Amino acid sequence: MTRNALSRRQLMGGAGLTGMAGLLAACSGESPPPDPAGGGGTGGGGGSGEGLQWWDHFGGLQDLHAEWATTEGDQIGVPIEYSYNEPSQTTEALQVANQTNSLPDVFSNVLGLPLPALVEAGWLSPITLSDEALARLPEGTFTEGITMMNGEIYGLPALSDRQYWACTWYNSEIAEEVGFEPPSSYDEMRAALQAIADHGEYAPMTLALGAAGRIRDQVDGLAQGGGFPGWQGLRYDTGEYEYQHDTYINAIELLKEISDNGWLLPGTNSFQIPDARGRWAAGQIGFFIDGPWSPGGVRSLNAEHLPRMAVAGMLTPGGEELIITRGAPAPTWFVAGSSANPEAASQLVETFTRDDYQRALAEAMDQPPLNLDVVADADVIDPYAWLIEDFKERVFRAPEAEVRNVAATEALARTTPIAPHLGDIIQGYLGGDISDLQGELVKLSDAFNSDLDSAIESAAAEGFEVSREDWAFPDWERGTDYTY
Known part of the structure; x- marks a missing residue:
């Protein structure tokens, strides 16, 4: 987690x-x-x-x-x-x-x-x-x-913080044969999947739905791309968790519609990452949401699929300009x-x-x-090079409590896992075990808020100067690198 x-x-x-x-x-x-x-x-x-x-x-x-x-x-x-x-x-x-x-x-x-x-x-x-x-x-x-x-x-960081994970990978040969354009909005994705289904020869899509952590990360990305003012449920401006935000609801409902319409390869609900990626690499599936690392994984499974790989960035609800925010580079x-x-x-x-x-x-x-500039001279497929350039344009530096106040790490060290987490809830909703999606997301937000409050109280009781205000950045502006 x-x-x-x-x-x-x-x-x-x-x-x-x-x-x-x-x-x-x-x-x-x-x-x-x-x-x-x-x-x-x-x-x-x-x-x-x-x-x-x-x-x-x-x-x-x-x-x-x-x-x-x-x-x-x-x-x-x-x-x-x-x-x-x-x-x-x-x-x-x-x-x-x-x-x-x-x-x-x-x-x-x-x-x-x-x-x-x-x-x-x-x-x-x-x-x-x-x-x-x-x-x-x-x-x-x-x-x-x-x-x-x-x-x-x-x-030492060796990997870039400027990236997003819910990349829309698609099979370029299927796109040409079926006749759809690279989707940028939810509606365009629905139309492309329906076109593949109507064509009848290929499965429209697969996902690693059996990997709760991966589907959680991808929905976090889709929600932020859709306008959520924070990351992993935590708002930058208020410092409060709000998983019930419309951007999360919209992203999960898109996955629910894709599943309910029969656009997923049979078995997708239980696929782990290698299962989903391997089946997509076989060349008979239109779409696969995966991270920027997908070409490396595909090459190890079926290098013949590399020339068929194409990427359309990351979806936004109405095709709006994609804006992503990430924290400072973490140690590698x-x-x-x-x-x-x-x-x-x-x-x-x-x-x-x-x-x-x-x-x-x-x-x-x-x-x-970490140095994205080296990609321009590297031996990589064109979609990977395009994606790296997109990262450089669209990913901005986020505010972080532990950067503004190092004592915040004392609270973070006291936080505990929240279960079920977002990925578990998504799995339950797509599988029919959960009917009240918003209610479950409200519970999730409450659990995270309560846990962080308890962790801060524990750290403060031991003399560390930390408060919930350290997580609130009301001066944060979307689409800019945050400076302290």
Whole structure:
């Protein structure tokens, strides 16, 4: 889930590994840092002290990273052992490693906890970057409370914050044969799906409806594109959760209509991400809503589908100009607090700032690289390049409570998972188990508001200067980069 399930006591080491099993399952694998001293093992990746251990959860980058470890290890002068972990297993693997003082020296960010909490608990070492590396990075890469603490860098972003996730991918050959234009509005999407259905040879659409987290993220995106003045149900202007906003209702009702009209490939309601993407990559389905990383995933499943891929940006209700807002770049890479060789680990992390690495990320056509400008010279399909240019034009910087007031992270560390979440509600509504959509969304908003209020009260009781006002930005304007 997008919310942290861990109390401050658990964060600081009060819960053992066995006791964490239920929490790990409840929050999609999030796990807490233990001892605030940070372990103190003799070296990363098993404590050997000989070379570096590097773990990540980026399935589409395994070949790149394995080769990178060999090449850059030779340049740095220490052997680097690279290991890939499935995303669902990575957080638990890191928890086990930390319990045994064998955290990898470098690891990707899947912990789902605020940076100050990770620093305080000893999970992280500062990252040292050269002036050359800093000069390569886009303006605004580092933000106090997000990637920095007290002026020191603790997390390196390598992926762009300027992106949206509910991209309208479609099969260009089917579009040409059936005769529909790339849709930009809900009505145009309905018309295109009906045209494919009337044609009769292809399935109009598939989605990963079985993946509650993914459908939640996509509806969050559609709602914001439709005018919701915030993100993930939280309004920027008032600092209050409002999932019952018309933009959410409209986006969910669009999915309901698509489902009820029989425009989805049979079985879609249970499809996980690989199921839906794999069936779309077979070439017999018109539309598939997926993130910008879709071409990389499709290539691994059926590279022959790449020339058929086309994208129409993201839908807005009436075809209005798309405006998206995202927070400051989040950390992609950390150096372990228990690393025996943090200098060499920082040298490895620094290589991720280079244009050749950023270009290699682009050519994987997975998550967009932090430096979006490298995509123009990268070997990528035209729709991916077009999408990156669209991100640069349409995605703006959001206000964030923890950026304005670092003490807000103390409250965020105390929030808990809300269940059922938005994706669960959408699944229930599309499946017929929920009839009062607005009522369920009101309950969801109330639960999130109550949880945040409780977390703020808890943090304030321990002396942190934080209040609900930290989440309200009445001066925020849609379509502009927020400045503090």
